[in-house]
Amino acid sequence: MDALVVKELRKVYGNRLTALDGISFTIQEGDFFALLGPNGAGKSTAIGIISSLVNKSSGHVRVFGADLDEDPGQVKKSIGLVPQEFNFSIFEKVYDIVIQQAGYYGISPSKASSNARELLVALGLWNKKDEIARNLSGGMKRRLMIARAMVHRPRLLILDEPTAGVDVEIRHSMWGFIREINRQGTTIILTTHYLEEVEELCRNVAIIDKGKILTNTSLKELLSTLDRQCFVLDLKQPPPPLPEDSMIRFHQADSLTLEAELPKDMTINMLFERLNQLGIQVCSMRSKSNRIESLFLSLIQEKQDESS
Numbered sequence: 001m002d003a004l005v006v007k008e009l010r011k012v013y014g015n016r017l018t019a020l021d022g023i024s025f026t027i028q029e030g031d032f033f034a035l036l037g038p039n040g041a042g043k044s045t046a047i048g049i050i051s052s053l054v055n056k057s058s059g060h061v062r063v064f065g066a067d068l069d070e071d072p073g074q075v076k077k078s079i080g081l082v083p084q085e086f087n088f089s090i091f092e093k094v095y096d097i098v099i100q101q102a103g104y105y106g107i108s109p110s111k112a113s114s115n116a117r118e119l120l121v122a123l124g125l126w127n128k129k130d131e132i133a134r135n136l137s138g139g140m141k142r143r144l145m146i147a148r149a150m151v152h153r154p155r156l157l158i159l160d161e162p163t164a165g166v167d168v169e170i171r172h173s174m175w176g177f178i179r180e181i182n183r184q185g186t187t188i189i190l191t192t193h194y195l196e197e198v199e200e201l202c203r204n205v206a207i208i209d210k211g212k213i214l215t216n217t218s219l220k221e222l223l224s225t226l227d228r229q230c231f232v233l234d235l236k237q238p239p240p241p242l243p244e245d246s247m248i249r250f251h252q253a254d255s256l257t258l259e260a261e262l263p264k265d266m267t268i269n270m271l272f273e274r275l276n277q278l279g280i281q282v283c284s285m286r287s288k289s290n291r292i293e294s295l296f297l298s299l300i301q302e303k304q305d306e307s308s
Helices: 043-050 072-078 094-104 109-122 138-150 168-183 195-201 219-224 268-277 291-307
Strands: 002-013 017-028 032-036 058-063 079-082 156-160 187-191 204-209 212-218 228-235 249-254 257-263 282-287
Touching (some): 017 058, 017 187, 017 212, 043 187, 072 079, 079 138, 094 109, 094 138, 109 138, 138 168, 168 187, 168 195, 187 195, 195 219, 204 219, 257 268
Parallel strands (some): 032 187, 032 204, 156 187
Antiparallel strands (some): 002 017, 002 058, 228 257, 228 282, 249 257
């Protein structure tokens, strides 16, 4: 079954700014879908329309078969939204914030209490249930946003930059929770600037720029088009002047850190042979998780070249 169908969706502000220029995509039930793009690309506008926060100019949106124009109430019931910005009262208690959200969906007090407890425990917030929200750390506030969005058990969860500003440990714990609810059947749409999240969590990806979809495919298919790999090298001493190289592209991040971008079929031994020729001594090396970023930038560049 289709969880979300978007057809020819347009949003024009006034007579000038076109935020969405007829985008179309479909998300299957149970998918973990990434919607990526630079700031101002149209991601937030699309999410706002899907979740009934922004009025569309034209086009169609269906959520689990319910049409946004014909049955907006059913669409709202099916969606849980975690926005970028904190939008709860910081002077209320954690538990009360979640319970009040359940009330907006007509959930009984007993069911709301049960759902709230389950979510707060799963997200590591139960011991903070009586805490005023303003006293929470940034990571805890992010988790509270997820608990609130999930309290009515939506079938589609939209996560708009859910781990922005949180440390790595909290981010990974949130990944575990999000992955588990997806495994249990919740369809998830994710926007993020942490591109490693996409590789870690998502199965399908759409990339949007200037209100248009550049690509919409599986993550596996998208990554198969990448023909280069990148490594970060920690050096024993600053490198000598780096020459232009037809095979390896070097970028010096700082005096003792060098990035080396090379063809996908080039072996590590071949890389180190070249480094030895250049007199570069390496202490350690790690792969740089930039595969989607490289694809993202190349797609945008291709589009710019086509329009110029």
